[in-house]
Amino acid sequence: MNAPIQTPFHVNQSSRLSRISGWLSVAVVVVLATVPWWLGRGQVSVLMEFFYYLALAQLWNLLAGFSGIVSLGQQAFLGLGGYVLFFACTQMGLHPLVALLLAGLAGAVIALPSALAVFRLQGAYQAIGTWVIAEIFALIFLQVQVLGAGSGMSLPVSIARQVQIGSVRRDAVLYLIALLLGVLVMACSYALLRSRTGLALMAIRDNELSARTAGVNSQRIKLMVFVATSFGTALAGALIYLAKLRISPQAAFDINWTSYMMFIVIIGGIGTLEGPIVGTLVFFLLREYLSQLGGSYLILLGALAIVVMLFLPGGIWGTFATRLKVSLFPTQRWFIEDV
Amino acid sequence: MSLLEVSHLNAFYGDMQALFDIDIAASHGEVIALIGANGAGKSTLIGSIAGTVGSKTGIITFDGEPIARLRPWDVVARGIAVVPEGRRLFPSLTVEENLLMGAYARHKEALPLKEIYAIFPQLERKRKNLSTALSGGEQHMVAIGRALISNPRLLMCDELSLGLAPVIVQDIYTILQRIRSLGLTMLIVEQNVSRALAFADRAYCLQEGRISLEGRTSEITHEQVSNAYFGLKAGA
């Protein structure tokens, strides 16, 4: 009997296009880093928002689009991050930038007991469960007097001023942190998804039982992703409220944070890394051109979400990429036989 | 004229083609067996006729009327009943409710419950039980009863003997024989080739989505079936 034929092969994860976009992205980021020195304050502020929305959306995408965890409760960690920052600065005397990291850590730590509840549930129950947890956080913070309870609190000017580093203005520092956050979230997500763990993650998303049969420790991986995204979301929340200088439970734990993340990811293209970028762009463009309509702008947003979901379920990028078989930041693997 | 005619049927699951240019026919009162290995396309063929496989090209006529573009509920309303693979009883419904669901599409033509209980007396005792509380053989009877209650003109059974003890399978085929003597046309998907050939008038063998053999069961040889089943050329 002959020996089985071995086909030499390798697994390819890049393409020419993806390598080009990789280098292009680096160049773009470098240019973006210089922005505070040649754009006005207003524009820098908008760009800061762009990057923290992008970070938040990408984190939500990592959960729902790649791990199969639909969260309607990201605002829990966002608000937590904001409040931890305010607490750390006003009650513990920490420097705001150090407090940012502490806020992220707090998110990661709180994610552990939250996961206990969230992972017990599936599907729609899980989604509602995450929302209820966020409501619980909000209600708890409503009671905490030292953090302003229902009326919220403001960050004293003296602390706000600490954000300025040398000659770099406060708004520039905040923008650069947002940029860094956005870039790090993208880069880490990219690295994760291209790693072995990322492959396991996507297997879990597609069919958890099959993945576990193949030896994947799904609970541990999902927990890891949940903790990491909670860290990122809390850090983003801390940054947001460091910029806004005023926090209240209604604002910080508002479900709308999650609805914006959902909107961005799904319009852009869930389950792709490029999707949230496209989605955030669309979101900001709509805001720029339609916000003069006031409340009707939100009605349009809702209608757009419905239309896209009905006719372009893969989102704008998803549909475009599948049609043209394009991938700038590929997360798939190609099995190539060596000829 | 045939009761059921399928011409040039191609069926797809997404991008994957499961059936290739299938032609089959069944005359009034005939019993047709569909045999073939797992994955050959037998269930897909049943699904295509019933309308649950939507992505297809070709022509399917039932009693002269084209039904290929119809949704399942319209197909069954015309008198086709299906005993699905794995029985697929409704777990939240009792035995009686399951039977009544069979009559949903054709409540004017449907048989009264007592006629079904006449065929399957053991079910009458358990009519208020949840269908899942019954034994495998009894559940099969509920599934068949559910199909019969609609008073169909064509009965399609997908893998009736799968997972059942031989003695139960014998009971079921005895019942099918009684039904057959009432003149009901049947399309039977069967893994058990010898049973299928013993029971049916004609047979089609499917292999990887194509018909590899067809003919009267009295005329088909064992060797022909083996070859057709496994896709071997004669003499291989």
Added chain:
Amino acid sequence: MSIWIDSILQGILLGAIYALFAAGLSLVFGVMRLVNVAHGDFIVLAAFLALWLQKLFGFSTPFWTLLLLVPLMFVLGYVLQRAVINPALTENVLRPLLITFGLSIIVQNGLLQIFSADAQKLQGGSLEVVSFALPGGLALGAFPLLMLAISVAILGGLQSLMFHTRLGRALRATSDDIKTASLMGVRTPHLFSIASGLALATVAVAGVFSGIRASFIPTNGPDWLIFAFEAVIIGGLGSLWGTLAGGIILGVAQSIGAHFSPGWQLLTGHLVFLALLMLRPRGLFPRRTE
């Protein structure tokens, strides 16, 4: 002691409202596993529509608006399901979730645009102030009792529908196995739309009664949605009496929490919900088999 009894009694009455909020949701969630995020907003919509209809026709009490509102909202539910939700009801949770999220945003902001953010209230007239005295110095309001009666009637009616009618059988069969149900002749898109229509019909009643009970604003939707969902999930999928029990348990939990401190009302409810969900993920009275 009587304070505890009072808390529990008030909790039961409060729970009846939650059960009424939850009735339609239970039906739709049970039949098609649809998470309709806009459910609460539709209750608010019903309250505003009742307000408008009452003014338009000059009815003496808002109850008359139900004659128009119930069929109107049935049709709305049917059309929305058929046109907008059915096409997306394919595989995962996300598509219908975002579509109903979109609907939620549209309804809330639409109401804000038309009616502004001012608090509104439907006037129930003398019914709102009548109460029955009980031994021990307790009192039960006539209106809350009426709400309890209506809740029980609606949930009982839906339960009868589900278990004693051909339509109900089809709904339960479809929720078990949509493909096989279609093989039995069930026109599943139409049936789902009927379920949504029924759900919104109950929402019409919930909206009117809730609007009489307390003032409302366009953004109340999400809060009410959460109460409705908690009631459905505590009670267990597929059981309408379970939904009633779930609503009452939630109401009682909130009421006891409120007894300690007003700020603890909602929190206690959520904590009890989470605890029960952890202990019994399928709810207390799930449908017989699943």
